[in-house]
Amino acid sequence: MRQDGRLARMIHVLVHMGLLGGRETSERIAQMLNTNPVVVRRTMASLRQYGIVESEGGRGGGWSLTRPLTEITILDVQRALQGETILDAPLSNDHPSCPVERAANAKLQRAFQSAEQTLEREFQKVALAEIGEIAMASAKAGKTG
Amino acid sequence: MRQDGRLARMIHVLVHMGLLGGRETSERIAQMLNTNPVVVRRTMASLRQYGIVESEGGRGGGWSLTRPLTEITILDVQRALQGETILDAPLSNDHPSCPVERAANAKLQRAFQSAEQTLEREFQKVALAEIGEIAMASAKAGKTG
């Protein structure tokens, strides 16, 4: 399946927002992501719909978290961006009444469901606060720029 | 990640080939898949490279399995089509030196590696012969057309 780069980018942004603590404009977020403000608004709108961030228009407006990083998991961000399903089993649909195709699809679907459960469990284990702590620790240790 | 429909389609074809037992032309396989012979050759070429099928040119030529369905797993087909990696963790690469991006990527990578291991295990558990048996049983039971 083709991966969706928005998950990693949004996690990146949310952690920065949590560490900085204030409100960020689409313009500044776009700079963090090497992209442009419209793309940011488009993606952040999904997070807002899911209740992770809120936006305010007008002068002094921008985006802010609705709750601390300790209460946002990777799974929350994933759900906000892509809904319930993380992995889509790539089934075939060439001859829907063919028993071979059906049997093959059933096996594939089961395998992908297992993997999806694993991913879901892993995503839920990680709160964004943990990512922030790791980042701050490694920055303090001088491992990166 | 975007799914690759070739896995399901190739499993479908290989099981049919195993059940029929003989050699199949790209033309006939294309009919099974509602597609055309060039697409079939393109995809079957990956399976040949991996040793799952072999092809012979010339009159009377076509594609045949190199071993029975009991000795081909879904994982074999997956590896032939996409190489070692099943799931690609969708990491971000906007500011490679940013500790937050690095920490987020590390967490995502670990989660996807777990899911990949699950998928790999599930794929390896299923030999194509098993799919053939299920299909024949359900066809005999009159569950499908």
Next chain:
DNA sequence: TATAGCGTAACAGATAGTGTTACAGTCTAT
């Protein structure tokens, strides 16, 4: 009321699998 912000539509670009045509190479039957 000017300005700084978001909201959103519209369109171009990039990428990956798929569909199709065309033609070269190869094997077999005659």
Next chain:
DNA sequence: ATAGACTGTAACACTATCTGTTACGCTATA
């Protein structure tokens, strides 16, 4: 030998999805 039935492969169009960009409307604040 040669015709015919195959695969091998290049070339190009089509599609879908995410991304990038421009443009313009709405809103809140100084």
